[in-house]
Amino acid sequence: MKGIWGRLRENKLFLVSLIGTTIIPLIYGGLYLWAFWDPYTGMRNAKVAVVNLDAGSVKDDQAYNFGKDIIDKLKDDHNLDWQFVDQNKADQGIKNLAYYATLTIPADFSSKLLSVDGDSPTTASFNLKIRDTNSYFASKFIKSAVNELARKLRSEVGKKYFDNLFVNIRKIGDGLRDGSEGAYKLDDGLKEAKDGSQSLFDGIVKFKDGLLSLKDGIGDLFGGSQTLRDNVDKAYGGSQTLMSGISSVSSGIHNIATNSAALSLGSVQIASGVASLSKNSDLLLSGAVQINDGLSAVSSEYLALSGGISQTQNALSQISQSLGQVNSNLSSLASDYSASPPAKLTETITMLSSITDSVNQLSGRVTSLTAASIKIQNGIGQLSTNNSAFVAKLGQFDSSLNKLSDNLIVLSASNQSLAQGVARLDNGMMVIESGMVSLNTGLHDLSTGSATLADKLNEAKSGGDDLYAGIGTIQDGSKTLTDGLSSAQNGSQKLAGKLSDSAMDISNRSAEENVLKKTGVMADPLTVNEEHIGIVANNGTAFAPYFIPLSLWVGAMSIFFVLKMPTKRRFSSAILWLRSQKTYMAALFIGVIQAIVLPFVMTHGLGLPTKNSVRLYGYCLLLSTMFVSIQYLLIRVLANVGRFAGIILLMLQLTSSSGTYPVETSAKFFQNISRFLPMTYAVRILREIISGGNLSITVTSWTITVRMVILFMVLSFFSTYAFPKTRNLFRNHLLVFLERV
Known part of the structure; x- marks a missing residue:
């Protein structure tokens, strides 16, 4: 026991390694819990584009625009970072990975929701476009959030439908x-x-x-x-x-x-x-x-x-x-x-x-x-009277005339x-x-x-x-x-x-030819039309882009538990310097074998689908080369401390590469370091190789990966050479720091 404590006092690097080994579980558990403490709440930082094309509709002299109502609801919803943009910006954003998904409300949304009272009832729908390769968890969460939104709206619309239905039936009954x-x-x-x-x-x-x-x-x-x-x-x-x-x-x-x-x-x-x-x-x-x-x-x-x-x-x-x-x-x-x-x-x-x-x-x-x-009657009466008088006088005249004739002599x-x-x-x-x-x-x-x-x-x-x-x-x-x-x-x-x-029989005799259509639309007035970009078949396919670089990193670490690292020295010729690289070359060879065996077993043994097998093997070789070079460089420069640093880098990459949950769900620390770590770009490229197939959006990631490979290979090649005035420079500075501590 006294010998151990004496060694610890004499060898500060050993003390650091011992302390680091002791706190590895704490670092591992602490980083993971910190990064994934509440990913569902963190999804409020995941950007989803919303496009409202609803032109609205008019019914019974009243204007309706359900699309605008949905926008107003989403502005008060903080489950996701809803971005209200136009169609062109939404399409460009999901293409260049700025958005995890786009939600489009079509132009006829309101008219279809109101069509249940017409002769041709039609179910309304959202158009949800999700890029599964961006994040399988995010796509599931967004899909659930949109379906929940649709469920609430479906419930509200259904309630309005049935309210109007019963009111109309009552009015029809009263009218009849x-x-x-x-x-x-x-x-x-x-x-x-x-x-x-x-x-x-x-x-x-x-x-x-x-x-x-x-x-x-x-x-x-x-x-x-x-x-x-x-x-x-x-x-x-x-x-x-x-x-x-x-x-x-x-x-x-x-x-x-x-x-x-x-x-x-x-x-x-x-x-x-x-x-x-x-x-x-x-x-x-x-x-x-x-x-x-x-x-x-x-x-x-x-x-x-x-x-x-x-x-x-x-x-x-x-x-x-x-x-x-x-x-x-x-x-x-x-x-x-x-x-x-x-x-x-x-x-x-x-x-x-x-x-x-x-x-x-x-x-x-x-x-x-x-x-x-x-008048005529009076005239006839007068005429009759006059005529009677005339007849009488005429009779008298005749009598007189007779007398005249008789008395003519007298005359x-x-x-x-x-x-x-x-x-x-x-x-x-x-x-x-x-x-x-x-x-x-x-x-x-x-x-x-x-x-x-x-x-x-x-x-x-x-x-x-x-x-x-x-x-x-x-x-x-x-x-x-x-x-x-x-x-x-x-x-x-x-x-x-x-x-x-x-x-009396209104329920059985009203619009019989449309009753099935109407009840179908009223039962499900709203659907979600999903369009998946880069469909991910299952969880295994979703986690493969995450576990492949993890496996290759762990494989690179395990190589140097077997191989012995050479000492640094100055070489009199380039041939001798190249011969000194045999440990590094052996490590690269083992890494190449790992990069070939891993995708072969995944594709042929586990049935992992892939859009391009050649690219998968090629990128695994590139990743393995980079990870072996990084591990070799860390151990070459820091010895056992380098092994500890490799474990720390692994945990940082696992928590910030968006392999499980989107990095937006993690703390700002992980979001800030994500772009500096190679596994971030590895996960992004492997998702497109396995499920997406659109490598044009990963050109930047490819470029960064290639540059990292070249950088770490060059540094690894020259790490075995002891340059003048720099031999054990880093080691000496570290020992001085530890002495002061």
Whole structure:
């Protein structure tokens, strides 16, 4: 024991080696725990590019942009270092290893999320592009993070889908229920309209029958007016003849009265005149009797005509009232419609209004005819009275004439009495002549009025024909309307039944052709389209780029547990110096064998896939050469301390090369030293050789590796030569440092 402590006091390098060996487990465990203390939290430093191309969408006058909503959520999410960039920068970044992945939200993202309510529901999706060769752990973590994001968004969207679905189903049910109630109300209204239409049809039938009777009555009245007109014309002709005879008689009597002084002288002439007068008196009496008969006939016909006019007036009044009631019923029927009334009903109302106007015009004409009839009736009455007086006076005249004839002798004897009688006769004839003028005027007015009456009755007959034809059209239209309302009522009953059934069975009968699509989209409204760059098949493939340089480093360390290191000395020739390199060359040879055996066993024994086997073997040879050179140089310069330094370098590289977790998950110390250690570039290049296949992105790593190989080989070659003034220089400085410590 005393010997050991004495050796430790004398050999400081041995003491350092012993202390280093003692703390190796502490360094190993401490570095690993420090580097990988919380890699999941450290993933917040892993950069992932996010590209939002969502153009948004509009639904129910409301704008939606779910892509922007996702961006807002990611800004508050710190599981990853989300970088919000454009598409070009994202593509370049994942290509040159600036980003571990890119998440792209497509332009139709919002429209697809909203498409579930349309005819072509479509599942929306993210586009996730991951470079597995950058870090297998990072790709798994990013994939889990994006899937978790998709799950949350899927849950929110699904909730909105089902909220809208149930709200819409409730609205549809309410609408169908309202539609069913409206259909039943429509059915009741159509039933009432049908009953009203039937009543209208029955009223029109009765009106048509009454109108037919009116038409026939007007026809008969028109025929009677023609007969009246003919008889009045005959009476007017007789009155003209009578008036001519009376004028002659009056003129003769006047002459007699004027020449009464010569009467006595012309008794013979008087007798002759009296005979002539008696003859003319008979004619006059006969004409007066004919006039009286004609007036009686005219009076009878006119009474019938007056009754027909009254009947016509009453019928027209009833027709006008009936049409008004019908028109009112149809207008009320039209107002019952919530929308526009049927065209046939509107046409019927218009036609009834036109017919009502025609009936009112006809009624006005009949009223005018009634006034004219009253005038004619008064004229006939006056004419009849005058004619009766004329007949009476004519009878008196005839009686007087007979007496004159009988008493002609007396006349001759009593000229004075005759003169007086002639004077009275002259006066009577003047009265008769005046009455005949009135009679003639009345007959003329009666003739004119009867012609007007005939014309008006003819117009009334034509209007009655048109009215009858129009009522026939209305009857046909009313029947068509009744039939249509009956069909509409049947249809409304079917509609009410269907709406009621639909309201009760809405869940089974709504959009059956799209229900599978909609439920599929609603169940999974969002998917993640993954695109892997450099697919890593499994964990073994993922860790191979990490374990290959680790194995070669450990292999290089183990070589120098077997080979003995030569001493430094000056050589007199280059040949002797080259011969001194046999230990280094032997170490390189063993390293080459290790570099060949390791990938061979991995590819053929373990089935490790590789994009290019030649590059794999070549790069393993390059790594083995570099690692052997580094170990040789450390031991050559530092002896056993160099072995300890090799172990420390191994642990530093294992914790900072991104072989397991991305270096961004480690402390800043490991991130800073990572770029100075060869295993960092070895892991990066081997990932592309084994899984990626894109060596263009590792040109820098290749260049650095080659430069390191050349540097450490050159240093190893010259480490065996003892240069003047530098022999054991490093060793002496280290001993001085330890002495001071």
